[in-house]
Amino acid sequence: MQTPASFDYERATSVEGAIASLARLGPEARVIAGGHSLLPMMKLRLAQPEHLIDINDLEAELSYIRDEGGEIAIGALTRHVDLLKSELLAQHFPVFRDAEEVIADPVVRNRGTIGGSLCQADPAEDLSAVCTAVKAKAVIRGTDGQRVVPMDEFHVAPYMTAVNDGELLTEIRLPLFPGAGSAHEKVERRAGDWAIAAASAAVWVDRSTIHDVGIGLSAVGLTTVHLKRAEELLRGKPPSEELFQQAGQVASEDCSPMADGRGPVDYKRHLAGVLTKRALSRATARALKQEA
């Protein structure tokens, strides 16, 4: 029987209260939301927090997807099912719907949250790549106020983020610029599994050139891989399949996968390249409203 080690449990009744508890309890406290990453880790004793602070009652404060003019704001407690079904998100960043359709399974998606996924910081986790591609920023709140952190600084190491003891991830912000298109491509062994490799791409097209681009890869590095060199290659050029092929080549070179039960290194590098190319093609077709 798998049972977590003993811990004390408390239910937060406000974001402020949750942060106060986190600050008081220090490094032995963890936040629980959906629990679908944390509880399996606790059962395996890979995580052994002494205190759990349950934030599920904070939906009024932390569960939302809204257009704030210039950016989309997503509350950290927003569940995968709500990300999947959001028309607002599908309209501006269809990459979220692509990813959510292949994250775990519908039952898990009823509980798991975007904040939990990002804070788990599993290198194979899809939303971290999505957020990297769309240039998301994380709002982290502590007792002394809040700070806004870009995704590159959010992921510190495998399973480690910029969220410190006594702090809570409260919101994800997605900047809105014209001409956007985005897509997520994933290869998995079976429905609901972690990615063998996955690529998220966002492009912003202006007068037939790629004005800006973001690409993130899952499961092919120690953390989410931000493909900065491939982005440099694409910026300012007219989109074409040849160009995306080159970007895919760069993706294969710039990722650092490890061999495991999901496949050897050369296969994962190959996948990273192919999926990057496909994600760029689909993102661009969406930006140009040419998707088949």
Next chain:
Amino acid sequence: MEVSININGQQVSRDVEPRMLLVHFIRETPGLTGTHWGCDTSNCGACVVLMDGKPVKSCTTLAVMCEGHEIRTVESLEVDGRLDPIQQGFHEMHALQCGFCTPGMLMTTRALLDENPNPTEEEIRTAISGGICRCTGYKNIVAAVKWAAEHESAGVRQEV
């Protein structure tokens, strides 16, 4: 700590350790062993129950997290000796052999039909993708859900 959970309309209270999983609370306290405890890793879906009408995996939910929520288990499907159409569908279409995955499949597909009374085959297959059946396969389960959808609209509830 004392926890009180509404299970199938009954308030069930017990002093538990916070680490107790919902699946064990359901099976031990009211003794409702219809909810099966399977893989324990949120992969197999045998432990699915409804929480406020939505399917969740009770092996990956703490009992203490459920206070104030309504839990519905497989035992709630049959009412006054009449099977739920989804149960009848599983019977008619031979959608189980060993029956281990069945409680989870029944609750998952009950929630599907509550939300979407006429699902397509693809929608059914997506809905049950969080459940694993190792003996019957999925073909008859899909057929059972279709049977239930067709007969539910006719208001059929057969006596056991």
